[in-house]
Amino acid sequence: MQGQITLPTWDSLAELDDEALPLLPTALLIARDEYPDLDPTVYDAVVQAHADHLRTEVDTIEHWPLKIAAVNRHLFDELGYGGDHGEYYDPRNSYLNQVFERRLGNPISLALVQMEVARRLGIPLDGVSFPGHFLVRLPVDDGVLVMDPYNGGRPLDVEELRERARSHLGGETPDDHVLAQILDAAPARAILMRMLRNLHGVYVERGEWDRAARSADRLLKLAPEQDDALRDRGLAYLNLDYEAGARHDLALYLQRNRQATDAQWVREKLVELGGRAPRLH
Structure with a gap:
């Protein structure tokens, strides 16, 4: 039935x-x-x-x-x-x-x-x-x-x-x-996150920033600790001229990832937006 x-x-x-x-x-x-x-x-x-x-x-x-x-x-x-x-x-x-x-x-x-x-x-x-x-x-x-x-x-x-x-x-x-x-079995969350990352990549490549932002946002709904999705949403917001959202996400990403390989680049983006960027150590 x-x-x-x-x-x-x-x-x-x-x-x-x-x-x-x-x-x-x-x-x-x-x-x-x-x-x-x-x-x-x-x-x-x-x-x-x-x-x-x-x-x-x-x-x-x-x-x-x-x-x-x-x-x-x-x-x-x-x-x-x-x-x-x-x-x-x-x-x-x-x-x-x-x-x-x-x-x-x-x-x-x-x-x-x-x-x-x-x-x-x-x-x-x-x-x-x-x-x-x-x-x-x-x-x-x-x-x-x-x-x-x-x-x-x-x-x-x-x-x-x-x-x-x-x-x-x-x-x-x-x-x-x-x-x-x-070859370990993938849990449901990992499968769904991979689907959303695929969509995010497709939409970034197409320059469809509203959909790219949505994909990153949905990934954060599934796994709020995914800092790469936080950065990706911030960068999509930046391309959509949503400066407040971009400042929030990029600043939070830097607070959590001061040693990230892309930290300096993200910091420069944040400074361009007029936001205060955390010092890198």
Whole structure:
């Protein structure tokens, strides 16, 4: 039976621990900023329909890897969900309602679809905040099965994972311990924060400073201690000529991060605004 899905409020998120933070509803809350008429019940029903279609088949399969193979076949081969290789940085790829409607997305949004469907079928699929492209992982007898939702849920072996990580680690190849840490399951908050950082980066690149400011502000609602988001919101406000907001955010960033590598640059921005900048030591 399909019930109503309730979206959280932005002001409630910081108080929720990771286990209580609802992944799909909060991702739809992010999308509602851009699509205010979004009806979350519609997209919850889409996920449920995907799961219901698979339930009989998946319940007859014994092993987790074969269960997730059936999920991947339905989502990626039959329904046509896939990575937007043509317009990777299209912001629609980060808004879950658009991912469901277009069946195109980026690695993290496709992972979220895959995870939501799998979990409703009792499959313990988790996200992996891998450097570069977001991945998913499934426990198996001898470790974890790691898959790439951006490329049809393709399984990745250890050597490919090492190679993918190496380019983000200064050319160093991760040993087993480092790779295991990289492959830790990502909590819901980390997934949602990464979605918002992706959106912020897209909007900065496009010079859409109102949306960049919104993305940084929403990130602070999720994780108020994220000082980089405080700086990013201040810089977006600066580009919007909202000087009071820019002064507040940049001054607070400097108070918290006097030793940051960009502290002198931020201090100069603050002085240009006529604000008093904390002394750097």
